[in-house]
Amino acid sequence: MAGHSAVLTDGSTLSRLDRALERLERVAAFVSGLGAFGLMCLAVISVGGRELFNEPLRGYVDWIEMAMPLIAIFGISYVQRNGGHIRMDIVVGKLKGRALWLAELFTTFGIFVLMAALVWGSWAHFDRSFDFAAPMWSRDSTIDLGLPLWPAKLIVPVAFFIMCLRLVLQLWGYGRALVLGLETPVAVPLVQSVAEQAAAEAEHIQGHDA
Amino acid sequence: TEWNVSLWGKRRAFTEHVHKLAELVEEKTDGEFTMNISYGGLSKNTENLDGISIFAFEMAQFCAGYHPDKNRAITVLELPFLGVNTLEEELAVSQAVYAHPAVANEMAQWSAQLLMPTPMPQYNLVGTGEPRDELAEFDGMRVRATGGIGRAFEAVGAVPTSMTASEVYQAMEAGVIDTASFAQHAHLSFGTINEADWWTANLNPGTVNCPVVVNMDAYDALSDAEREALDSSIPAALDHYLANYGELLARWDSVLEEKDVEKVMISEEELDKFREIAGTPTHEAWIEELSAQGLPAQELYDLVMTTLEETRASN
Amino acid sequence: MTSIEIGLWVTGGLFVMVVLGMRVAFAAGLAGLLGLVWIFWEKRSYDPEMLGWAISVAVKTAGQVPHGKVASQALSLIPTFILIGYLAYYAGLTKALFEAAKRWLAWVPGGLAVSTVFATAGFAAVSGASVATSAVFARIAIPEMLKIGYDKRFAAGVVAAGGTLASLIPPSAILVIYAIIVEQDVGKLLLAGFIPGAFSAVVYGTLIVVLALTIKGFGPPVRGFTWGQRFASLPAALPIVAVVVIIIFFVYNPFGDAWGTPTEGGAVGAFIIFVMALLHGMRGAEFKDALIETAKLSIMIFTIIWGVLIYVRFLGFADLPSAFADWIASLHYPPMVILICILLAYAVLGMFMDAIGMLLLTLPVVYPAVMALNGGEDVLAADSTFGMSGEMCAVWFGILVVKMAEFCLITPPIGLNCFVVAGVRPDLSVQDVFRGVTPFFIADAVTIGLLVAFPAIVLWLPSLA
Numbered sequence: 001m002a003g004h005s006a007v008l009t010d011g012s013t014l015s016r017l018d019r020a021l022e023r024l025e026r027v028a029a030f031v032s033g034l035g036a037f038g039l040m041c042l043a044v045i046s047v048g049g050r051e052l053f054n055e056p057l058r059g060y061v062d063w064i065e066m067a068m069p070l071i072a073i074f075g076i077s078y079v080q081r082n083g084g085h086i087r088m089d090i091v092v093g094k095l096k097g098r099a100l101w102l103a104e105l106f107t108t109f110g111i112f113v114l115m116a117a118l119v120w121g122s123w124a125h126f127d128r129s130f131d132f133a134a135p136m137w138s139r140d141s142t143i144d145l146g147l148p149l150w151p152a153k154l155i156v157p158v159a160f161f162i163m164c165l166r167l168v169l170q171l172w173g174y175g176r177a178l179v180l181g182l183e184t185p186v187a188v189p190l191v192q193s194v195a196e197q198a199a200a201e202a203e204h205i206q207g208h209d210a
Numbered sequence: 211t212e213w214n215v216s217l218w219g220k221r222r223a224f225t226e227h228v229h230k231l232a233e234l235v236e237e238k239t240d241g242e243f244t245m246n247i248s249y250g251g252l253s254k255n256t257e258n259l260d261g262i263s264i265f266a267f268e269m270a271q272f273c274a275g276y277h278p279d280k281n282r283a284i285t286v287l288e289l290p291f292l293g294v295n296t297l298e299e300e301l302a303v304s305q306a307v308y309a310h311p312a313v314a315n316e317m318a319q320w321s322a323q324l325l326m327p328t329p330m331p332q333y334n335l336v337g338t339g340e341p342r343d344e345l346a347e348f349d350g351m352r353v354r355a356t357g358g359i360g361r362a363f364e365a366v367g368a369v370p371t372s373m374t375a376s377e378v379y380q381a382m383e384a385g386v387i388d389t390a391s392f393a394q395h396a397h398l399s400f401g402t403i404n405e406a407d408w409w410t411a412n413l414n415p416g417t418v419n420c421p422v423v424v425n426m427d428a429y430d431a432l433s434d435a436e437r438e439a440l441d442s443s444i445p446a447a448l449d450h451y452l453a454n455y456g457e458l459l460a461r462w463d464s465v466l467e468e469k470d471v472e473k474v475m476i477s478e479e480e481l482d483k484f485r486e487i488a489g490t491p492t493h494e495a496w497i498e499e500l501s502a503q504g505l506p507a508q509e510l511y512d513l514v515m516t517t518l519e520e521t522r523a524s525n
Numbered sequence: 526m527t528s529i530e531i532g533l534w535v536t537g538g539l540f541v542m543v544v545l546g547m548r549v550a551f552a553a554g555l556a557g558l559l560g561l562v563w564i565f566w567e568k569r570s571y572d573p574e575m576l577g578w579a580i581s582v583a584v585k586t587a588g589q590v591p592h593g594k595v596a597s598q599a600l601s602l603i604p605t606f607i608l609i610g611y612l613a614y615y616a617g618l619t620k621a622l623f624e625a626a627k628r629w630l631a632w633v634p635g636g637l638a639v640s641t642v643f644a645t646a647g648f649a650a651v652s653g654a655s656v657a658t659s660a661v662f663a664r665i666a667i668p669e670m671l672k673i674g675y676d677k678r679f680a681a682g683v684v685a686a687g688g689t690l691a692s693l694i695p696p697s698a699i700l701v702i703y704a705i706i707v708e709q710d711v712g713k714l715l716l717a718g719f720i721p722g723a724f725s726a727v728v729y730g731t732l733i734v735v736l737a738l739t740i741k742g743f744g745p746p747v748r749g750f751t752w753g754q755r756f757a758s759l760p761a762a763l764p765i766v767a768v769v770v771i772i773i774f775f776v777y778n779p780f781g782d783a784w785g786t787p788t789e790g791g792a793v794g795a796f797i798i799f800v801m802a803l804l805h806g807m808r809g810a811e812f813k814d815a816l817i818e819t820a821k822l823s824i825m826i827f828t829i830i831w832g833v834l835i836y837v838r839f840l841g842f843a844d845l846p847s848a849f850a851d852w853i854a855s856l857h858y859p860p861m862v863i864l865i866c867i868l869l870a871y872a873v874l875g876m877f878m879d880a881i882g883m884l885l886l887t888l889p890v891v892y893p894a895v896m897a898l899n900g901g902e903d904v905l906a907a908d909s910t911f912g913m914s915g916e917m918c919a920v921w922f923g924i925l926v927v928k929m930a931e932f933c934l935i936t937p938p939i940g941l942n943c944f945v946v947a948g949v950r951p952d953l954s955v956q957d958v959f960r961g962v963t964p965f966f967i968a969d970a971v972t973i974g975l976l977v978a979f980p981a982i983v984l985w986l987p988s989l990a
C-alpha cells in the first residue's frame with residue numbers, strides 16, 4: 001500500500017535536476033523532524049517549568065500552532081519524491097510499460113493541478129494575514145501572545161511550490177518513459193510489489209535495531 | 211436567496227440570536243430568503259472572517275480576541291475592567307462601537323459588515339481550593355484566561371496558562387490550573403463548574419466580543435424586501451437572545467447551590483485596587499498603541515465610556 | 526442538481542481516482558477542490574461569467590485548509606507518538622522486552638509464542654505503528670521459536686498478529702486521528718485503547734495455549750528460568766512501564782489528580798525514551814535518521830489529514846454527512862444489525878485499502894450516521910439505542926473501527942504486516958504467513974464480538990476519567 005519506492009539515477013539532465021532538488025527536499029524534511037523534536041522539548045519545558053517553578057511556558061499553545069505547519073507540511077515534497085504518500089496500487093501494480101506510465105502521468109497531473117491551485121489558495125491565505133503597513137507586518141495573530149501568524153502561513157505556499165517543482169520533474173520523467181517506452185525510467189518512484197516494498201521497510205528497521 | 215451561515219461548536223445560548231434571525235427572515239419573506247446554519251462545516255472558528263472576505267459564505271460569527279490583528283478597532287470592547295455589568299450595557303456599548311466609521315472601515319477590508327453583537331456576560335472566575343477574594347491572593351494563581359483578561363490577571367501576579375477550551379476541564383482536574391475565566395454558559399458546557407469550589411460573582415474582569423457579520427456583496431445583492439426583512443428582524447433576534455441568556459443567568463445561582471460552589475463577593479476596596487493596577491494602565495497602553503497605528507483609539511474608548519454612562523442614566 | 530447529488534457524484538469520482546492509484550491524500554484534496562468549484566458555480570446557476578469567480582472562491586476556501594487544520598494542539602500528538610517509536614529502537618527496548626516476556630511467561634503451553642504476543646503488546650506501549658512492531662519481532666522472536674520446533678508458518682503468524690496490537694494500545698497515531706476527525710476528547714480515546722488492547726493480547730494468548738494443548742508437536746514450553754533470572758530481566762524493560770504509567774497518569778490518575786494533559790504526557794514519555802536512547806549509544810547520525818523518518822511518516826499522515834479535510838470541507842457545503850445520517854437512522858433494520866453491517870463493510874474495505882486512508886475517507890460520513898443511530902451526539906445513556914451516552918458511543922465506535930483497521934493488517938490479499946514478516950524472513954513466503962495467521966482471524970472475530978456485546982470492556986476506564 002504505502003511505501004518507499006526506488007528512484008533510479010543516471011547522468012541525464014533530468015536525473016541531475018532530480019538529485020539537486022532532492023538535496024533541498026531532504027533539508028526540508030530534516031527541518032520538519034527537528035520541529036517534531038522541538039515540540040517535545042517545548043512540552044517538557046512547559047511541564048517542568050510548571051511543576052518545579054510555578055512558571056508554565058507562556059503561550060505554549062501559540063508556539064505549537066506556529067510549529068505545526070513546519071512539522072506537518074514543510075517536507076511534503078521529499079515524501080513525494082520517494083513515493084511515500086500512500087495509495088492503493090492494486091490496479092497500477094498490475095500495469096506494465098506504456099500503460100503504467102500513462103496511468104502515472106495521469107494521476108501525477110491530477111496532483112499537479114491540485115498543488116498549483118493550492119499554491120494560489122494558500123498564498124491568498126498567507127496574504128490576508130500579511131500587511132506591510134501593520135506592526136510586525138501582521139494582520140492575523142495568535143490568541144494568547146498575539147504572535148504574527150504570517151510566517152507559519154507562508155510555510156505552506158513555499159512547501160507546495162517546491163512540491164510543484166517536484167511534480168514537474170515527475171511529469172517529465174513519466175512523459176519521457178511513455179514516449180520512449182522505457183522499462184526503468186530515472187527520477188520517478190518505481191512501483192514496487194508489496195513484497196519488495198515490505199522488504200525495504202523491514203531492512204530499514206533492521207538497521208535501527210542493531 | 212439562500213445564505214450559508216458559519217458558526218462553530220453546538221447550538222447554545224451564544225448562537226440563539228442567529229437562529230431567531232433565520233426564523234424571522236424566512237417567515238417575513240414567505241420562505242424566499244432562507245439561512246442554512248452550519249456548525250463548523252464551512253470554516254474553522256478563527257477563520258470565519260477569512261471565509262467572509264473570500265465570499266465562501268454570506269454570514270458568520272467570530273470573536274475579536276481570537277485574532278486581535280484582524281480587528282483592532284473592536285478590541286476596545288475586550289479591554290479589562292471597563293465597568294460593564296449587565297448584558298444590556300454590553301449590548302449598548304457594542305452597538306455604539308459597531309456604528310463608528312473606523313470600525314466599519316476596518317471590517318470593510320474583509321468585505322464584512324457588522325450585523326449585530328453577541329452580548330456576553332463578564333468572564334468571572336471559577337476556582338478550586340480556598341476562595342481568593344483579595345488582590346494579594348491572586349499572586350501565583352494559575353489561571354486559564356486569554357487576551358486582555360489574561361494580561362489583567364498577569365498584572366496582579368497571576369500566571370496565565372494557555373490551552374484549548376476543550377482541555378480546560380481536565381487541566382483544572384489535574385491541578386494544571388487553579389482557576390478559569392469564562393462566561394456562565396461556557397463554565398456549564400466545558401464542565402469547569404463541576405470542578406469548582408468557588409465563583410467570583412462581582413470581579414467582572416471583562417469579556418469577549420463576538421459580532422455576527424455579513425459579506426457586503428451578499429448584503430447588497432439582496433432584494434429590497436429581503437434586506438428590509440433582515441434589518442427589521444435584528445431587534446427581535448437580540449431580544450430573544452437576551453431573554454434566553456437572562457434565563458440562564460437567573461438559573462445560575464441555583465446551579466452554584468446545586469454544585470455546592472461558594473459565591474465570592476469581592477469588596478469595593480479590593481476591586482478598586484484591582485482596577486488601578488490591571489484596568490486603567492491597560493486602557494492607557496491600548497489607546498497609545500492603537501493611536502500610533504492610526505486608529506481613533508481615544509475616540510473609541512470615550513465612546514464606550516459615554517455610552518455606558520448614558521445607558522446607566524436611562525435605567 | 527441538488528447539493529447532495531453533487532456530493533454523491535464527487536464522492537464517486539474520488540473512489541475512481543483512488544482505485545486508479547492516485548495518492549489518497551491528493552485524490553481527496555482534488556475531489557474536494559473540484560466539488561467546491563461545482564457547488565459555488567451551481568449557486569450562481571452555472572452562469573458562464575461566474576465560473577472564474579467560483580474557481581477563485583473554491584481555491585481560496587481549499588487553500589485555508591492545510592495551514593488551518595494542521596495548526597492544532599491535539600494533532601501535535603502525532604509527531605510526538607511517531608518520534609517515541611523511532612527512538613525506542615535506539616533505546617534497545619525490543620530485545621529487553623522479549624527477554625523479560627520469555628523468562629516470565631514461556632513456561633505455559635505454547636510458551637514462546639505467548640511470550641511473543643505479550644512482548645509485542647509491551648512494545649506497542651511505545652510504538653504507534655503496527656508494521657514496525659511486526660518487522661522488529663520477526664527478527665527477534667521467529668528464530669527462537671523455530672529453534673525449539675515451532676511450525677514456521679505459525680511462528681510468522683504470531684508475529685504478524687502481535688504487531689497489530691500497536692495501534693490499539695496507546696500511543697497510537699490512528700486513535701489520535703480518529704479523535705480529531707470526530708472531534709472527541711483524545712485523552713478518553715487513548716485511555717479507552719488500553720483494556721481492549723490488553724484484552725486482544727489475552728485472547729491471542731489463550732488461543733495459543735488452546736492450540737498448544739490440542740495440536741501434537743506444537744512448540745514445547747520453555748522452563749527452568751530461576752526467579753533471580755526473571756527479576757534480572759526487568760530493569761532493561763522497565764522504561765516501558767515508566768512510559769505507560771506516565772501516559773496513563775497524565776490522562777487519568779486513579780489515586781488523585783491527573784498529572785496534566787495527553788499532549789504533555791506523550792512528550793514526557795518521548796523525552797524519557799530519548800534519554801534512554803542516548804544512554805544506549807544513539808549518536809548524531811542515528812538521531813538525524815530518526816528525525817527524518819519521523820518527518821516522513823508524520824508528513825505522510827498529515828497530508829492525508831489535510832487532503833481529506835478539503836474533501837470534508839466540500840462535504841460541509843454539500844451537506845452530505847447529515848443526509849447520510851438521516852438515511853441510516855431511517856432504515857427499518859435493528860440498529861445493531863446496521864452497526865454490524867458497517868463493521869463488516871470495514872473488514873471488506875480494509876482488505877484493499879490502507880488503514881489510515883480508509884478511516885479518514887469514510888469516517889466523515891459514517892461517524893455521524895453511527896451517532897444518529899445511537900440517538901444523537903448529546904443523547905443520554907438512558908435514551909440511547911446502544912445504552913451509552915453520545916460521548917461514550919464515540920469512544921466505543923472508535924475502538925471498534927481501530928480494531929477493524931488492525932484486523933485489515935493481517936487479512937489477504939494485502940495485509941501489510943504479513944508482507945513485512947515475509948520480507949524479513951527469506952525462508953517464508955507471503956502465503957506461508959497468511960496461512961499461519963489464519964487462527965488469529967478467529968481470535969480477532971471473537972474479540973470484536975465481545976467488544977460489541979460488552980461495551981463495558983471499552984468504556985470502563987474512560988468512564989472513570
Ligand code: NA
Nearest residue numbers: 649652691696
Ligand atoms: Na501503540
Ligand code: NA
Nearest residue numbers: 947950951953
Ligand atoms: Na520471504
